[in-house]
Amino acid sequence: MTALIPIEPLRKSVEISVDSRPVSVPEGSTILDACRRADIEVPTLCYLDTLHPVNVCRVCVVEVEGSRVLVPSCSRKVEPGMVVKTDSERVRHSRKMVLEFLASSVDLSTTPEVAEWLADYAADPERYGPPAPPSAAGERDSHGPGHHHAVEPGFRATVAQPVKLDNDLYIRDYGKCILCYKCVEACGKDAQNTFALTVAGRGFDARISTEFAVLLPDSACVYCGNCIGECPTGAWMFKTEFDRRAAGTWDESAQEVTTTICPYCGVGCSLELHVQDNEIVKVTSPLDHSITSGHLCIKGRFGWKFVQNRGPVRQSEGVDRG
Amino acid sequence: MDLHLLAAEPIAEERDAIDRFLGSAAGGWTGGERTSTDHHTASGGHEARDQRYLLLPALRALQARIGWISEGGLNYICERLTIPPADAYGVATFYALLSTTPRPPRVVHVCDDIACRTRGADRLCDELEKSAGQDGWLRSPCLGLCDQAPAAFLTEAGPEPVELLFGGATAASITSVLKGDYAPAKQPHPVLPQKGSQELRLLRRIGVVDPSSFDDYRAHDGYEALAKAALLGPDGVRKEITDARLAGRGGAAFPTGRKWDAVSLQPERERYVIANADESEPGTFKDRVLMEGDPFALVEAMTIAGYATGAERGFIYLRGEYPLARERLQHAIDEARRNGVLGESVHGLGVRFDIELRVGAGAYICGEETAIFNSIEGYRGEPRNKPPFPVEAGLFGKPTVVNNVETLINVLEVLHLGGARYAETGSGISTGPRLFCLSGSVQRPGVYEVAHGTSLRDLIALAGGVAGGRELRAVLLGGAAGGFIRPDEIDMPLTFEATRAAGSTLGSGVVMLFDDQVNLVDILRRIAAFFRDESCGQCVPCRVGTVRQEEALHRILAGKPIGGVATERALLEEIGLAMKDASICGLGQTAYGAVETAMKRLGLFEEASAS
Ligand SMILES: Cc1cc2nc3c(=O)[nH]c(=O)nc-3n(C[C@H](O)[C@H](O)[C@H](O)COP(=O)(O)O)c2cc1C
Ligand code: SF4
Numbered sequence: 001m002t003a004l005i006p007i008e009p010l011r012k013s014v015e016i017s018v019d020s021r022p023v024s025v026p027e028g029s030t031i032l033d034a035c036r037r038a039d040i041e042v043p044t045l046c047y048l049d050t051l052h053p054v055n056v057c058r059v060c061v062v063e064v065e066g067s068r069v070l071v072p073s074c075s076r077k078v079e080p081g082m083v084v085k086t087d088s089e090r091v092r093h094s095r096k097m098v099l100e101f102l103a104s105s106v107d108l109s110t111t112p113e114v115a116e117w118l119a120d121y122a123a124d125p126e127r128y129g130p131p132a133p134p135s136a137a138g139e140r141d142s143h144g145p146g147h148h149h150a151v152e153p154g155f156r157a158t159v160a161q162p163v164k165l166d167n168d169l170y171i172r173d174y175g176k177c178i179l180c181y182k183c184v185e186a187c188g189k190d191a192q193n194t195f196a197l198t199v200a201g202r203g204f205d206a207r208i209s210t211e212f213a214v215l216l217p218d219s220a221c222v223y224c225g226n227c228i229g230e231c232p233t234g235a236w237m238f239k240t241e242f243d244r245r246a247a248g249t250w251d252e253s254a255q256e257v258t259t260t261i262c263p264y265c266g267v268g269c270s271l272e273l274h275v276q277d278n279e280i281v282k283v284t285s286p287l288d289h290s291i292t293s294g295h296l297c298i299k300g301r302f303g304w305k306f307v308q309n310r311g312p313v314r315q316s317e318g319v320d321r322g
Numbered sequence: 323m324d325l326h327l328l329a330a331e332p333i334a335e336e337r338d339a340i341d342r343f344l345g346s347a348a349g350g351w352t353g354g355e356r357t358s359t360d361h362h363t364a365s366g367g368h369e370a371r372d373q374r375y376l377l378l379p380a381l382r383a384l385q386a387r388i389g390w391i392s393e394g395g396l397n398y399i400c401e402r403l404t405i406p407p408a409d410a411y412g413v414a415t416f417y418a419l420l421s422t423t424p425r426p427p428r429v430v431h432v433c434d435d436i437a438c439r440t441r442g443a444d445r446l447c448d449e450l451e452k453s454a455g456q457d458g459w460l461r462s463p464c465l466g467l468c469d470q471a472p473a474a475f476l477t478e479a480g481p482e483p484v485e486l487l488f489g490g491a492t493a494a495s496i497t498s499v500l501k502g503d504y505a506p507a508k509q510p511h512p513v514l515p516q517k518g519s520q521e522l523r524l525l526r527r528i529g530v531v532d533p534s535s536f537d538d539y540r541a542h543d544g545y546e547a548l549a550k551a552a553l554l555g556p557d558g559v560r561k562e563i564t565d566a567r568l569a570g571r572g573g574a575a576f577p578t579g580r581k582w583d584a585v586s587l588q589p590e591r592e593r594y595v596i597a598n599a600d601e602s603e604p605g606t607f608k609d610r611v612l613m614e615g616d617p618f619a620l621v622e623a624m625t626i627a628g629y630a631t632g633a634e635r636g637f638i639y640l641r642g643e644y645p646l647a648r649e650r651l652q653h654a655i656d657e658a659r660r661n662g663v664l665g666e667s668v669h670g671l672g673v674r675f676d677i678e679l680r681v682g683a684g685a686y687i688c689g690e691e692t693a694i695f696n697s698i699e700g701y702r703g704e705p706r707n708k709p710p711f712p713v714e715a716g717l718f719g720k721p722t723v724v725n726n727v728e729t730l731i732n733v734l735e736v737l738h739l740g741g742a743r744y745a746e747t748g749s750g751i752s753t754g755p756r757l758f759c760l761s762g763s764v765q766r767p768g769v770y771e772v773a774h775g776t777s778l779r780d781l782i783a784l785a786g787g788v789a790g791g792r793e794l795r796a797v798l799l800g801g802a803a804g805g806f807i808r809p810d811e812i813d814m815p816l817t818f819e820a821t822r823a824a825g826s827t828l829g830s831g832v833v834m835l836f837d838d839q840v841n842l843v844d845i846l847r848r849i850a851a852f853f854r855d856e857s858c859g860q861c862v863p864c865r866v867g868t869v870r871q872e873e874a875l876h877r878i879l880a881g882k883p884i885g886g887v888a889t890e891r892a893l894l895e896e897i898g899l900a901m902k903d904a905s906i907c908g909l910g911q912t913a914y915g916a917v918e919t920a921m922k923r924l925g926l927f928e929e930a931s932a933s
């Protein structure tokens with residue numbers, strides 16, 4: 001009797017050309033994988049290794065020979081003989097416009113790397129006129145589909161609005177949201193299975209929302225913080241980070257990251273404690289960690305207040321009662 | 323997933339509306355009375371999640387009964403169908419005919435879109451604002467009744483909801499409808515301009531047969547094509563379709579034979595056929611005329627499509643603003659079932675095929691073939707990424723044929739004549755007859771049937787020329803997603819190839835005329851507003867690009883261009899290129915078409931930039 005040992009079928013490799021260079025990647029890879037293998041930089045915003053690709057931001061578009069329109073490199077799978085251009089006039093134009101569209105409508109001040117891309121692509125968000133006044137709190141949440149709210153001619157519409165502060169753990173600053181769907185995916189089918197979040201509304205009025213835009217404490221949210229972990233723009237942010245930024249005391253260069261294991265249960269999630277001035281200011285988990293894929297629960301994410309409890313240690317019963 | 327609901331409870335009427343649609347709740351797990359066995363059973367899993375596709379009809383039922391969707395009402399739907407309330411809210415806020423804020427029970431949706439604008443819709447809205455104020459009516463994009471512009475759509479919520487689509491609207495008629503006098507809204511839709519002509523093929527039964535009579539349909543060649551199909555067998559039917567070189571009439575002109583072959587070759591046995599009856603492209607109303615006047619024809623054609631591709635289930639996805647078509651189609655489906663030509667065993671074919679009618683709720687984007695899938699499945703009507711293509715993974719992830727209504731009606735004609743003979747009319751992929759929707763400044767608006775290759779000039783002449791004998795300024799060909807052409811270009815033959823070569827498109831068969839009294843910049847701004855309103859919002863080029871496009875036109879219109887009109891023109895071009903090149907779906911990709919052709923072909927903004 002011979003036992004059959006299932007062998008993982010060898011993935012064939014696929015040869016494609018990227019910017020006139022031959023690149024070989026395993027079958028099933030995306031064009032983005034191929035670009036990375038060839039050390040060609042491609043900007044991405046809505047893409048994340050651990051989430052199902054939604055290909056909505058379109059900043060990663062490339063030109064594929066034979067395709068009528070540009071294709072999103074983050075989700076399009078390679079095919080043998082594909083001829084890809086990442087630096088053509090068309091590609092550069094669309095990337096520039098996408099960056100301009102975002103920068104002219106959203107506050108990107110806490111989105112990493114985007115400032116460099118804006119400069120690289122010579123994007124000029126100012127050419128759409130001065131921004132219209134920000135919406136009042138809750139106003140954008142009430143916009144019905146199919147009936148847009150035009151701004152005064154000469155001004156440009158933006159998603160600027162007040163920050164939503166409704167709990168002690170984190171904040172929602174939708175004026176910074178680029179609608180990359182990551183938080184919705186993380187909260188729903190791709191990780192947390194809580195489904196507290198949705199995209200509501202349509203078109204430019206589309207927004208991240210709970211049901212009827214209720215406050216987070218009234219929603220299905222379980223405060224796992226996975227939305228914060230995935231948000232590329234700082235629209236979801238630890239309250240600790242938000243407060244420090246407001247006070248001008250947020251300083252990433254002064255932060256130390258300590259890796260440890262979450263003490264609460266037997267799963268053993270890997271934690272990264274970001275520490276500034278001897279205080280934990282946020283907690284993340286590495287995306288490539290085999291257990292967490294970057295996701296945590298409320299305990300690992302927020303349950304560390306006791307570590308830095310600096311108050312007087314309460315004497316336990318029966319000891320030194322004098 | 324744990325279902326976490328809001329505290330709000332449904333009122334009795336809301337509960338009743340949902341129960342009428344879904345049947346009474348089985349027990350405490352699904353929102354009903356708690357029974358003694360509830361404590362010993364668990365609910366959820368696949369069975370519960372499989373009901374997701376009932377979400378949109380359930381929301382529609384609530385809207386039709388109450389006039390809006392409250393927290394309590396939404397909660398109850400979520401409980402019954404095991405859907406997270408946030409998800410359901412995302413869906414409810416996607417559709418313009420659904421409201422998640424209180425709306426009066428009676429609402430009139432008044433079309434202020436481009437065809438109606440040429441017939442005074444804008445003035446009508448201004449008058450309404452003065453006489454009726456803002457309450458009880460809303461502006462609407464094209465209602466698919468452009469031949470009877472200005473058009474309006476009444477919805478009245480209640481135990482016996484009323485929906486009426488009516489034309490020839492005036493401020494006075496809308497005001498009386500708002501007060502509850504529906505007489506002005508009950509006028510029958512007029513018949514075809516070409517009625518009685520011997521040359522009609524697709525339209526030959528319209529206004530001639532009784533659309534509610536199965537027997538009358540049979541007496542007018544009904545179900546003859548199905549009998550031919552039975553003789554040919556599935557492969558034979560597909561061969562005729564391929565020989566006919568039938569191309570899709572929904573806008574993209576894709577060869578129907580290739581689509582059907584691709585589905586029939588899939589290893590997956592579960593397959594679907596969808597009739598795309600969302601018809602929301604401004605200026606398009608041909609499918610409405612077909613469905614209202616000859617509903618059995620669509621049922622027969624879909625049955626043949628199912629037979630030829632091995633699908634056992636079909637869906638008609640009908641736009642929500644076509645109540646008459648809905649009534650007649652549902653009746654036709656029921657009658658076909660009763661007569662044994664639909665259902666468990668289709669008489670003559672010996673296969674199973676059934677049709678479900680699905681009704682939209684005010685979203686142009688849901689006519690995009692992959693957005694239809696999401697809409698039917700109970701998700702936001704956002705287009706999906708392609709590949710995979712619908713023929714591989716469509717509705718419920720299964721191979722799916724999506725065809726336009728007119729395309730399907732042509733299938734009957736192909737079988738009637740045989741593919742080769744059908745292809746004798748026209749050339750290339752432009753074979754057979756073709757429907758055109760004439761509206762705007764035209765003497766006799768309506769749906770016209772002509773052979774492919776007829777010139778635009780002859781078509782316009784057939785419709786009596788420009789209204790009032792005025793000067794023609796421009797023609798919008800193919801709809802808002804198409805483009806403008808000049809009066810000196812109207813000798814163009816109406817074929818896919820010729821229009822494409824001329825940098826234009828037949829699109830969905832729209833031929834909208836604009837005379838010299840129309841303000842074209844205003845029309846252009848309305849088109850830009852349409853795309854802005856109808857963008858699903860998923861991708862950046864379209865979500866923001868449509869806004870920036872409209873803003874630029876607004877600035878020009880207001881005489882406040884940034885850096886001069888020439889700068890604005892260049893900006894529009896840059897925005898347009900990115901929308902065309904980087905958007906996910908056809909909506910964003912075509913949102914610049916009208917603006918581009920107005921500038922490049924009609925020379926709009928040129929005079930202004932010269933000064
Ligand atoms: C935004 C958008 C809206 C559309 N609306 C419709 C529609 O209402 N009816 C239709 O038949 N096709 C519509 N289409 C085209 C469909 O995606 C699809 O191509 C068509 O239904 C295929 O059928 P055909 O091959 O018979 O033309 C639309 C496409 C887009 C991008
Ligand atoms: S904290 Fe977790 S449960 Fe709450 S919204 Fe974010 S992802 Fe969803």
Ligand code: SF4
Binds near residue numbers: 176184232233236
């Ligand atoms: S809140 Fe953040 S993660 Fe969510 S869609 Fe907006 S930018 Fe993306």
Ligand code: SF4
Binds near residue numbers: 856859906908
């Ligand atoms: S192009 Fe527009 S409608 Fe189409 S997916 Fe993108 S945002 Fe949605």
Ligand code: FES
Binds near residue numbers: 043046058074
């Ligand atoms: S990163 Fe590819 S579309 Fe967003």
Ligand code: FES
Binds near residue numbers: 605
């Ligand atoms: S019905 Fe008004 S434009 Fe079509």
